[in-house]
Amino acid sequence: MNNSEFTIENNILKGKEIPCTDFEYGSVGEMILSRLKSDPDFVGQIDGTTGDKQTYEQMLDRSVRCALWMKTQGLLPGDVVAICCDNRLDVAMPCFAALYLGAIFNPLDTEMSAKEFRIIMTIMKPKMAFVNEASAVAVAQAAKEANLDMKIVVFGRVSSFPTFETIIAEPGINEVQDFRCTAIANPNETAIIMCTSGTTGFPKGVALAHTVILRKLQQGGRSAFNNPEIVFFTPIVWITGLLAMLLPVGNKSTRIVPPTFEEYTVCELLERLKVSYSKFSTTMINRLLKSDASNKYDLSSIKSVICGGENPLTTSRNAFAKKLPGASFKVGYGMTELGGSTSTQSNNAKPGSSPGSSGRILTNCQLKVVNPDTDKVLGTNQLGELLWKTDTMMNCYYNDPDATAATIDEEGWLHSGDLGYYDEDGEVFVVDRLKELIKYRGHLISSVEIESVLLSHPSVKEVAVVGLPHPVDGEHPIAFVVRTESSLTGKEVTEQELIDFVGTEMADSTRLQGGVKFLDHLPKTPSNKIRRGYVRDLARSMATT
Secondary structure (H helix, E strand, O other), rough: EEEOEEEEEOOOOOOOOOOOOOOOOHHHHHHHHHHHHHHOEEEEEEEEEOOOOEEEHHHHHHHHHHHHHHHHHHOOOOOEEEOOOOOOHHHHHHHHHHOOOEEEEEEOOOOOOOOHHHHHHHHHHHOOOEOOOOHHHHHHHHEEEEOOOOOOEOOOOOOOOOOOOHOOOOHHHHHHOOOOOOOOOOOEEEEEEEEOOOOOOOOEEEEEEEEHHHHHHOOOOOOHHOOOEEEEEOOOOOOHHHHHHHHHHOOOOOOEEEEOOOHHHHHHHHHHHHOOOOEOOOOOHHHHHHHOHHHHOOOOOEEEEEEEOOOOOOOHHHHHHHHOOOOOOEEEEEEHHHHHEEEHHHHOOOOOOOEEEEEEEEOOOEEEEEEEOOEEOOOOOOOOOEEEEEEEOOOOOOOOOHHHHHEEOOOEEEEEEEEEEEEOOOOOEEEEEEEHHHHHHHHEEEEEHHHHHOOOOOOOEEEEEEEEEOOOOEEEEEEEEEEOOOHHEEEEEEEHHHHHHHHHHOOOOHOOEEEEOOOOOOOEEEOEOOOHHHHHHHHHHHHHH
């Protein structure tokens, strides 16, 4: 089947191919430095909370001074620089500086556990770290336990640690003016290590090459990064947040640096800046819909929202349409390992039923669906595991050849671990994570479908459904629920009420035989996805006790 946007050949769905010509720059660092020099007075960043601004001249000066300090500390091409900080203007500076020197920067979640910090430090072996005040001690302890002699610089002030302002004050003005980037041998070298979201286990390091950013820039980036009325509520530890930091420099557009996600803070910013377009994770959408914050601010400026990270449930789509009837709601699919989005809905995409379409395949992407048991390649509308190829795929999982081999097969296909299919119109549908299917007496139960039902209950703010191990039946579905504030519903929902609610809406095999457990909050990744690995561990601990 032929189409200007896609083809289907030998049961492989292919997006339109756009050849990649020679790059204008040899590295991402060269691109950034050149762009910052091109227009000193251009406002490159605005703090969405405070309104503080940085021009290209200021960004150039601060990032180059940081790079010069890094060189005095012995940082070499290929070395790793960890960044562990919340969103703020200066977070970009050590990222740019590392790229100038041919080094690699590695954004880290500020809310990692001590064990996760230790594991990441052991794998990445960073030579230095730039951290916020709250993370300094934890990062230092993790480095000590990993036997690393690592220099730590703090944004702010923490006793015994050098500050960012101190280290960038050291180089002289002549050094700044004479600075040049360190050339790299090949743009396929690793530029950035992104940690996987860690929803199903400990994070791994996704090694992304300079070509990932340079290709996206050459293809025009995503138009979403060129509009000043756009805010992406994602930290740089999420692939969208990373691209929102780098691509605006290449496109010469102003970046709005968002605050940490909190319902009232977000809604106030959306109203004040009259944001027309934004991107949220599914969990962020659900939190906004269940909060009264969206009722207290004027959000009429919003014309379009794109949802990524997890496929939103039908209940969320319908509630959003009622909350913001003048705005479109689009869904995209992507992975850090694939360098970002691989499909995005257009205005005429199929809403479908739950889970609905994740949009049409994008340029330079390929998808095939295989039977996870037999590896047989399947055709249109046949359910199986989604395997992808893109021209922005990761090089590997950093320092983890076993995990790399388990994810990218010998033919170069990346196994997503997602269950889905595509149709004859080139649209992609994601049904569930293979690991999230609950096995009950031979039945494969979708946790997503049960969650969809539970989220339609007015007293349920957030929910994660996993399998509770059972010696006879295999697994029983159990729901971990965060209730909405009782003031919004007038009463506090009970466990039995939710069990009965699911029982009346779904088949007997999906009944919550594991019960309902109420929590004050669900553990989250930096992109606000639920850490399902932790939730499953909690269920397993309950089964043993």
